[in-house]
Amino acid sequence: MPLGGSAPSRRPRVGFVGVGWIGRHRMEAMLATGEIEAAVYADPSDAAAEGAARLAPAAERARDLDAMLDHDLDAVVIATPSARHAEEACRAFARGVAVFCQKPLGRSAQEVASVVEAARASDRLLGVDLSYRYAEGVARIRDLVASGDLGRLYAADLVFHNAYGPDKPWFYDPKLSGGGCVVDLGVHLVDLALSLFDEPVEQVSSALFRKGSPLGPTQNEAEDFAVATLTFRSGAVARLACSWGLPAGRDAVIRTSFVGTEAGAELRNVGGSFYDFVAERFDGVQAVRLCDPPDAWNVRAAQDFARRVARGERFDPGVADQITVARVIDRIYGRGSADEKEPVARVAAAVGASSAS
Structure with a gap:
């Protein structure tokens, strides 16, 4: 080749x-x-x-x-x-x-x-x-976290609500899709949370719903609403929520907010758009715009x-971070490790150590 x-x-x-x-x-x-x-x-x-x-x-x-x-x-x-x-x-x-x-x-x-x-x-x-990793607003927030401008990151709130649902029947069969809105939309939220906190997840708690009724871990239905809390080794917490068919008053509600000891930052969609985002840094009651649309992030x-x-x-050994993301999603679905106290840690280094040079 x-x-x-x-x-x-x-x-x-x-x-x-x-x-x-x-x-x-x-x-x-x-x-x-x-x-x-x-x-x-x-x-x-x-x-x-x-x-x-x-x-x-x-x-x-x-x-x-x-x-x-x-x-x-x-x-x-x-x-x-x-x-x-x-x-x-x-x-x-x-x-x-x-x-x-x-x-x-x-x-x-x-x-x-x-x-x-x-x-x-x-x-x-x-x-x-x-x-979404490639959105300009995400890059700006990642730079703020990496530089320490936000201080020590200790909380995040991430949501992805879609007023519609998928148009293919297989999405609604967990055997074919792997789950419902969590594996479809929440995967983006988990991926962003783990990349910005960059530390092991110690605990995962979640609640899944289908048409307003709670789902247990053994129910073979695709959830259309889910909330989850990820607690990291430092004690930092990320709250996630995602849904299909939510009566949100607009096409979509997409927001990722991060709070540090010195400042906060947020990426959010504009006017219900799936494509247009703004990002801001928050210092007390002051908001500083980091970026505006348009942004060709989706290509x-x-x-x-x-x-x-x-x-x-x-x-590239870094792709092994997707195993970490998938392990957290498994925990959200209640199909994770038998020992729920086992940390969900990054595995890229271990994979990289055995890869061809």
């Missing part, structure tokens, strides 16, 4: 499995970089395939992932239903192909760990489409992956 220590002499050939709205959007974003070639795509929907053909007229349509992998690819983009993510990613790594996968990477921490290990064993790049994860593949990058 052309992936190696130096950039390939030609543009990497990328395959796209699943070219519905999200898959086509990621294809368009990657092509806009000029760094990759869309070589092949696969989707059972003729309408979706026609949309992909308009974006990449020279690309071929394959029957499925296996047929796609016969096209001498450098990377694949996976935008299929969640139940297929881990298995398809592992098959691609077994063929020596880098992977950019829609979230969630797997339906459980066990599935996520299997994908990270497959990436490590094949020494191929693994990217996960957690696009940056895909474009970053395309550029990294074009540079010939191989396995």
